[in-house]
Amino acid sequence: xxxxxxAKVYVRSGSGxxxxxxxxxxxxxxxxxxxxxxxxxxxDVWVEAVEGLNTLIDYRYQPxxxxxxxKGGAGRQRTGKGGDDIVLKVPVGTEVLDEDQETLIxxxxxxxxxxxxxxxxxxxxxxxxxxxxxxxxxRNANPGQEGVERTLWLRLKLIADVGLLGLPNAxxxxxxxxxxxxxxxxxxxxxxxxxxxxxxxxxxxxEFVVADIPGLIAGAHDGKGIGDRFLGHVERCAVLLHLVDxxxxxxxxxxxxxxxxxxxxxxxxxxxxxxTVLNKIDALDAEEVADAKAALEGTCGGPVxxxxxxxxxxxxxxxxxxxxxxxxxxxxxQEAGTWRP
Numbered sequence: 079x080x081x082x083x084x085a086k087v088y089v090r091s092g093s094g095x096x097x098x099x100x101x102x103x104x105x106x107x108x109x110x111x112x113x114x115x116x117x118x119x120x121x122d123v124w125v126e127a128v129e130g131l132n133t134l135i136d137y138r139y140q141p142x143x144x145x146x147x148x149k150g151g152a153g154r155q156r157t158g159k160g161g162d163d164i165v166l167k168v169p170v171g172t173e174v175l176d177e178d179q180e181t182l183i184x185x186x187x188x189x190x191x192x193x194x195x196x197x198x199x200x201x202x203x204x205x206x207x208x209x210x211x212x213x214x215x216x217r218n219a220n221p222g223q224e225g226v227e228r229t230l231w232l233r234l235k236l237i238a239d240v241g242l243l244g245l246p247n248a249x250x251x252x253x254x255x256x257x258x259x260x261x262x263x264x265x266x267x268x269x270x271x272x273x274x275x276x277x278x279x280x281x282x283x284x285e286f287v288v289a290d291i292p293g294l295i296a297g298a299h300d301g302k303g304i305g306d307r308f309l310g311h312v313e314r315c316a317v318l319l320h321l322v323d324x325x326x327x328x329x330x331x332x333x334x335x336x337x338x339x340x341x342x343x344x345x346x347x348x349x350x351x352x353x354t355v356l357n358k359i360d361a362l363d364a365e366e367v368a369d370a371k372a373a374l375e376g377t378c379g380g381p382v383x384x385x386x387x388x389x390x391x392x393x394x395x396x397x398x399x400x401x402x403x404x405x406x407x408x409x410x411x412q413e414a415g416t417w418r419p
Contacts, residue, residue: 081132081133081135081273082133082134082137082234083133083134083233083234083235083236083274083307083308083310084134084231084232084233084234084307085134085137085138085141085232086137086229086230086231087141087166087229087230087231087232088141088143088227088228088229089123089144089164089166089227089228089230090123090143090144090196090226090227091120091122091123091145091197091226091227092119092120092121092144092145092146092147092148092161092162092225093147093148093161093198093199093222093223093224094117094118094119094120094147094148094198094199094200094222094223095116095117095119095120095147095149095151095159095201095202095222096117096150096201096202096219096220096221097114097115097150097151097201097202097203097204097205097219097220097221098114098115098117098150098152098153098205099112099204099205099217099219100113100114100115100152101113101114101153101215102154111209111214112204112205112206112208112215113153113154113206114151114152114153114155114204114205114219115152115153115154115158115204115206116151116157116201116203116204116207117148117149117150117158117201117202117220117221117222118149118150118151118157118158118159118160118161119148119160119161119199119200119201120145120146120147120161120198120199120200120201120223120225121145121146121147121160121161121162121163121164121198122145122163122164122196122197122198123143123145123163123164123166123194123195123196124163124164124165124192124193125165125168125174125184125192125193125195125232126165126166126167126168126186126190126191126192127168127170127171127186127187127189127190127191127192128168128170128190129170131168131169131170132169132236132276133169133234134168134169134172134232134234137232143164143166144164145161145162145163145196145198146161146162146164147161147225148160148198148199148222149161150222151202151204151219155204155206157201160198160201161198163198166195166232168186168234170188171186171187171234171235171236171237171314172186172233172234172235173185173186173232173233173234173235174193174231175230175231175233176228176230176231177228177229177231179231179233183195187237195228195230196225196226196227196228197226199222199223199225199226200222200223201222202219202220202221202223203219204219205217205218205219207220233310234311235310235311235314236276236289236311236314237287237314238276238287238288238311238312238315239286239288239315239316239317239400239404240279240286240287240288240315240317240318240319240400240404241291241311241312241315241319242254242288242289242290242291242312242319243291243294243312243321243336243340244293244320244322244323244357245293245294245295245326245332245335245336246292246293246295247293247323248293248321248322248332249321249323249357249358249387249388250290250291250293251275251290252387252388253290253321253357253385253393254275254277254288255277256387256388256390256393257279257288257387257393257397258277258279258280258288259277259278273292274289274291274292274311275289275290276289276290277290279397279400281394281397281401282398282401284405286400286401286404286405288319289312289315291308291309294335294336294339295335296335296338296339309340309343309347312347313346313347316350316351316403317352317400317403317404318347318350318351318352318353319352319353319355319396319400320333320336320353320355321357322354322356322357322374323357324357324358324359324361324362324366324367324370325358325361325362329356329370329373329374330373330374330377333354333374333377333378351403353383353396353399353400353403354374354378354380354383355382355383355385355396356370356371356374356382356383356384357385357386358386358387358388359385359386359391359392360386360388360389360391361386367384371384383395383396383399
């Protein structure tokens with residue numbers, strides 16, 4: 079199934095049914111009076127987060143969703159049938175935005191969470207509703223209220239514990255393939271990853287979810303390369319894993335490029351906990367690893383870990399550090415020696 083994280087949809091709620099003008103007409107009953115019923119309410123349009131979905135591809139081919147109109151009222155005080163509601167089923171983590179793509183209408187982060195997108199129109203009152211002591215034979219009724227028509231955007235932000243960041247070919251997909259059952263595309267050219275991938279990673283009996291997004295380049299926030307449109311998938315992560323290619327000509331500049339893109343993206347993404355790891359150390363000697371690590375630590379102002387996904391060097395240590403950030407309570411229990419998988 080093709081991955082799609084942004085879709086434009088058109089929704090319209092149902093219009094209410096018209097009220098009826100009717101009078102009771104039965105043999106041997108004089109002055110029967112008005113008995114016109116109310117119209118039925120129009121159907122609502124809802125959105126609901128469900129299990130088993132991880133893409134919005136269905137809304138690429140079916141973008142129009144119209145709820146049913148309510149039926150008109152009838153004589154003998156009969157109310158018209160209400161229109162059926164319609165529910166848009168979306169993956170967990172979907173945001174619903176207004177037509178301007180900025181106004182947030184709903185953020186569905188849990189299974190079963192629902193939000194009303196367009197309320198159906200009320201049914202009109204029949205002439206029975208207007209009967210009074212001074213107007214015992216009203217000949218007027220209300221029309222049904224029109225439905226609401228809206229143009230909306232659905233934007234999916236994956237739910238993951240750890241988000242992978244780095245330049246193209248920094249080793250993100252390799253790390254995900256080594257530590258989980260995910261099988262992202264891996265090649266020796268840039269932008270091998272064209273859409274986000276999720277993998278379930280386990281260490282010491284504890285599992286958490288890692289999201290791999292396409293690599294960033296300088297100017298991604300201006301649309302260069304694939305752009306920064308996939309950064310939204312790591313906004314919900316508890317910690318970011320920043321991989322730096324140890325074989326690059328200038329590891330410090332590579333680090334600064336990614337940090338600058340996070341800051342240009344805005345929001346709280348640049349302030350999230352971030353673990354910096356020097357990758358591909360199997361292609362370097364001990365002196366080169368030490369120099370590159372010292373340069374990165376001087377730039378980021380914190381500790382830098384070293385790793386090689388291909389050679390399985392330092393991978394477990396990185397996973398344990400991530401686990402401590404994602405599940406600090408579990409880490410504390412394990413250190414106390416009372417936790418069991």
